[in-house]
Amino acid sequence: MAYVLGIDIGGTRATAAVARLWDNTWSPAEVAWLTPHSPTVPPVLHLAANGALTVGDPIEAGGQVDPGHIARDFVARVGDPVPLLVGGESYAAPALTAALAGWMVEQVVTREGGPPDRIVLSHPAGWGGHRRGLLHAALWELGLGDVTLLSEAITSAESHVATGFTGRTLAVHSLTERGCTTSVVGRARAGGFTVLASAGEGDAYGGPELDLDAALGDHVRAELGRQLGPRQLDDPRVRVALLGLPKECARARERLAVATDTDVRLHLPHGPIRVPVTRDRFTELVRPAVQLTVQTLVETVRASGLPAGQLDGVLLVGDWARTPLVAELVETHFPGLVTVGADPETSAAAGAAVAAGQILLPTHPAPRPPEHRPTDPHPGATGPGRPGPAPAHPDPEWTRSGPTTPRPPAGDLVRADARTEPPPRPPIRITPLNLPKPRGTGLRTTGRTESSGTGRDLADQRPGRSSSRGHR
Numbered sequence: 001m002a003y004v005l006g007i008d009i010g011g012t013r014a015t016a017a018v019a020r021l022w023d024n025t026w027s028p029a030e031v032a033w034l035t036p037h038s039p040t041v042p043p044v045l046h047l048a049a050n051g052a053l054t055v056g057d058p059i060e061a062g063g064q065v066d067p068g069h070i071a072r073d074f075v076a077r078v079g080d081p082v083p084l085l086v087g088g089e090s091y092a093a094p095a096l097t098a099a100l101a102g103w104m105v106e107q108v109v110t111r112e113g114g115p116p117d118r119i120v121l122s123h124p125a126g127w128g129g130h131r132r133g134l135l136h137a138a139l140w141e142l143g144l145g146d147v148t149l150l151s152e153a154i155t156s157a158e159s160h161v162a163t164g165f166t167g168r169t170l171a172v173h174s175l176t177e178r179g180c181t182t183s184v185v186g187r188a189r190a191g192g193f194t195v196l197a198s199a200g201e202g203d204a205y206g207g208p209e210l211d212l213d214a215a216l217g218d219h220v221r222a223e224l225g226r227q228l229g230p231r232q233l234d235d236p237r238v239r240v241a242l243l244g245l246p247k248e249c250a251r252a253r254e255r256l257a258v259a260t261d262t263d264v265r266l267h268l269p270h271g272p273i274r275v276p277v278t279r280d281r282f283t284e285l286v287r288p289a290v291q292l293t294v295q296t297l298v299e300t301v302r303a304s305g306l307p308a309g310q311l312d313g314v315l316l317v318g319d320w321a322r323t324p325l326v327a328e329l330v331e332t333h334f335p336g337l338v339t340v341g342a343d344p345e346t347s348a349a350a351g352a353a354v355a356a357g358q359i360l361l362p363t364h365p366a367p368r369p370p371e372h373r374p375t376d377p378h379p380g381a382t383g384p385g386r387p388g389p390a391p392a393h394p395d396p397e398w399t400r401s402g403p404t405t406p407r408p409p410a411g412d413l414v415r416a417d418a419r420t421e422p423p424p425r426p427p428i429r430i431t432p433l434n435l436p437k438p439r440g441t442g443l444r445t446t447g448r449t450e451s452s453g454t455g456r457d458l459a460d461q462r463p464g465r466s467s468s469r470g471h472r
Contacts, residue, residue, distance in 0.1 A: 004360055005032075005116035006155065006352025007104055009075050009097060012176050012319055013040040015349040016104050018112065019357045026357035028162065029350040031343075034107045040345075041104075045071040045096055047087040055103050071096055075124065079131040098138035105144065118360040119147045120352040122155040125174070125183045126198040150355055152348045153183030154193045156317050156341070158358070159351030163342055167312025169196075173297050173330065175320040177213060177250075180293040184304035184311075192358065197304035199296050212286045212320055213249040216277065219285055220245060220264050223275045228268075237269040250319075256282050257322040283325050294329045301334075313337050317344040 002021040006029065008014070016032040016039075031039045044057045047069040058065045069087040077084060077093035084091045101121060109115050121139075123132065132149050139147050153172040160170065169186045170193075183198040221242070225233055232238055248264050255262040256279045263274040301311060314330055314337045321327075321344035331338045341347040 002117050003112060004118040004353055004356035005105065005108055006120050006122065006349045006356055007101055008122040008152065008155065008348035008352060009043050009100060010176060010348065012042070013345065014043045014100060014104060015040050015346045016108055017346065017349040017353040018108065019353045026361065029353035031346050031349065032108050032111065034104060043075060043100060045100060053099065055100065078135055094134040094138035097135060098142050098144070101139065102142045102144060118356040119144065120155070120356040120359070121147050121149050122152045122348040122352045123149050125151050125153040125181045125195070127151065148356070148359060150352065151183065151195055153185050153195055153198065155348045155351035155355055156315060157185050157193045157351065158354040159341065159347045160315050160339070162354050165313060169306060169310055169312045171297060171301055171311060171314045173314060173316050175293060175318040175326060177319060180296060182297045182300040184301055184306065192355070197300050199300045212289060212323065213246055213253060215285045215289065216249040216253060216282060217245050220249065220275045235269070241266060241268050252277055253323065257324060287325060290325050290329055294333065297330065298333050311337060313339060315339055315341060317341045317347045319345055
């Protein structure tokens with residue numbers, strides 16, 4: 001059965017979604033399971049002792065590994081000419097990102113029984129043509145040359161349209177542990193959406209100071225200090241036990257989205273311990289950080305140049321979108337316009353699948369039959385067959401007739417949109433990704449399941465490895 005694939009490699013999780021063709025119509029996008037245990041994987045790559053790259057974080061799985069053999073945050077490093085050092089080897093960030101995307105494609109191909117007819121990959125909002133071009137080149141080296149790259153803001157908007165949104169303009173507010181990104185998009189004349197304004201240059205705004213889970217973690221450590229005393233907190237065994245605190249704080253935050261209280265549970269050397277947290281207390285802890293993100297949203301909407309009253313909606317996506325305080329504070333600035341994504345963690349991937357279907361098989365409303373318009377002796381009157389009054393919400397500026405930016409060809413959005421030369425780069429030589437011809441990437445999930453592609457190690461296929469060490 002024909003299907004299209006959407007991929008989103010965010011700062012905290014990588015997600016894929018598929019839409020299938022039924023009777024010349026695309027089915028709603030559904031999240032694709034990447035492993036037998038989870039539909040998402042962390043955007044983390046581990047360099048094993050035998051030189052193979054595996055997908056996932058072995059430390060979270062309880063493994064004892066050298067942190068220097070783990071590649072993290074490489075998506076945010078796309079565009080940085082300085083490579084990442086993993087296990088003593090240099091790796092280019094675009095090649096690592098492409099390798100993870102290739103592994104995700106392999107998993108979906110194995111489960112679906114064949115390749116997708118179209119792939120759309122969602123990238124961070126605000127990326128320019130240079131960053132997109134680097135990732136596009138890395139994907140091409142892996143044999144994924146026919147991949148369309150779209151902004152996370154656009155794919156999230158497409159997901160919102162699939163659930164019934166009919167407006168022309170939309171603010172997309174994404175909040176994750178990496179910080180917040182905000183964009184304003186509008187419907188383009190040629191179809192789809194175009195980005196009108198975006199906070200930052202593709203990197204999350206704020207970073208650690210906006211980490212809601214970290215704020216809760218600081219509160220829990222303070223409570224533990226009062227219960228156990230500072231001396232016990234310095235015990236190396238207690239420090240090891242506190243390594244699981246961020247994950248437990250994330251669980252508690254998700255629980256407080258639907259409950260008024262919960263416990264942060266930890267297993268210390270002397271036994272389990274619970275720190276109670278109420279929603280009111282959590283709201284008090286994170287309010288300053290959330291207010292800062294909302295101010296960023298307000299400024300981005302203002303920077304988009306939209307006249308007052310022409311914003312049709314605000315969509316909240318990301319891991320923290322379900323936190324009630326976020327919608328509450330945004331609603332004070334944009335009353336009646338706020339919507340939390342149906343599944344805010346996977347909205348970008350689902351929207352990428354929707355966009356892939358539109359690129360491959362565009363759907364348009366059926367044209368209306370021409371109406372019979374008799375001669376009207378009273379041209380000022382209104383009635384059947386006559387146009388009514390002008391709509392209260394006029395077309396935005398970018399949909400009117402006149403000089404407009406043409407929509408790039410669907411087959412090569414990246415290179416068609418790169419209108420400026422890339423910035424100068426330092427004289428760092430990075431060997432391009434030289435892969436043989438096998439279909440798969442050879443990446444494997446850590447401690448779970450192996451890829452069903454070629455299945456061999458990447459000792460001679462490491463993406464973006466520097467020539468300074470030479471190939472084994």
